[in-house]
Amino acid sequence: MKRELRDQVDELWAKRDSLSPASTSEAEVVEQAVELLDSGKARVAELAPDGSVVVHEWLKRAILLLFRVRAIEVTELGPFEYADRLPLKRGFKEAGVRVVPGASARWGSFIGKGAVMMPSYVNIGAWVGPGTLVDTWATVGSCAQVGSGVHLSGGVGIGGVLEPPQAAPVMIGDDALIGSRCMITQGARVGPGAVLGEGCVLNPGIPVIDAETGKELSRGVVPPWCVGVGATRPRSYGGGTFGLPCVLIVRWLPEGRRHSRAQLEEMLRDHGAGA
Numbered sequence: 001m002k003r004e005l006r007d008q009v010d011e012l013w014a015k016r017d018s019l020s021p022a023s024t025s026e027a028e029v030v031e032q033a034v035e036l037l038d039s040g041k042a043r044v045a046e047l048a049p050d051g052s053v054v055v056h057e058w059l060k061r062a063i064l065l066l067f068r069v070r071a072i073e074v075t076e077l078g079p080f081e082y083a084d085r086l087p088l089k090r091g092f093k094e095a096g097v098r099v100v101p102g103a104s105a106r107w108g109s110f111i112g113k114g115a116v117m118m119p120s121y122v123n124i125g126a127w128v129g130p131g132t133l134v135d136t137w138a139t140v141g142s143c144a145q146v147g148s149g150v151h152l153s154g155g156v157g158i159g160g161v162l163e164p165p166q167a168a169p170v171m172i173g174d175d176a177l178i179g180s181r182c183m184i185t186q187g188a189r190v191g192p193g194a195v196l197g198e199g200c201v202l203n204p205g206i207p208v209i210d211a212e213t214g215k216e217l218s219r220g221v222v223p224p225w226c227v228g229v230g231a232t233r234p235r236s237y238g239g240g241t242f243g244l245p246c247v248l249i250v251r252w253l254p255e256g257r258r259h260s261r262a263q264l265e266e267m268l269r270d271h272g273a274g275a
Contacts, residue, residue, distance in 0.1 A: 012029060016068060053171060053187075055165075055166055055169075063125050087106075089104075092111070097114075097115050105117065114131040117134045118136040119136050123144075126143060126146070135155075144172075145172065146158065153180040156178050156180065158185075159185030159188075182196050185202070186204050189220065200228060203220055225255045228248060228250070
């Protein structure tokens with residue numbers, strides 16, 4: 001069924017400029033694909049056995065098509081009024097998800113069993129794994145992939161990406177801890193069990209450096225089972241020398257061993273950071 005549906009979505013993508021809210025039969029096809037995302041039966045991206053990111057472009061195309069085939073509808077809730085093309089996600093109790101007032105997720109996102117949403121936001125196409133905490137004012141952007149047992153601390157921004165369809169989204173591995181006000185964008189990746197101290201900025205242009213060796217480990221990819229903090233590295237320009245952001249790996253953790261939140265915060269405080 002998925003293969004047939006994928007072929008239908010690809011056919012619609014080829015004639016997308018002709019689609020509108022009046023395209024009712026086409027809308028049914030697109031909504032079937034988005035329902036797969038909403039139910040967790042499909043996801044926009046996942047890791048291959050070799051660690052590379054596999055993007056299922058047809059599902060991102062379905063999301064983009066959805067905005068063409070749905071009209072804006074007005075929703076009223078008490079004194080609030082909303083005008084959007086997409087409904088909000090529903091069925092949290094049946095899915096075993098705790099949602100605190102002020103939190104919302106768009107239809108087409110998946111939230112796993114045991115996850116908790118404090119007042120926060122999850123956009124369409126995103127995947128939030130079982131047991132993950134999306135803390136207060138954290139946002140999970142469109143198509144971002146967040147693993148199970150993750151803690152997204154207060155104010156964390158996980159960037160979204162819809163276009164181009166082949167662009168890889170942000171990937172956060174299982175059991176990661178992302179400190180308050182971190183910004184992770186443009187397809188950056190955080191490995192399983194990794195810890196980022198508050199205020200880190202990570203995108204594909206940000207160097208990740210081993211504090212012990214000074215070696216640049218990657219650009220935009222934090223390795224599994226390590227502790228990283230936001231730092232700067234000097235760079236000279238005509239106007240002087242300035243500090244550009246980097247992520248500094250200050251400790252390596254035993255693989256597969258989850259530390260308590262208190263232990264992790266103590267590690268971060270030793271390096272002038274917090275969670």
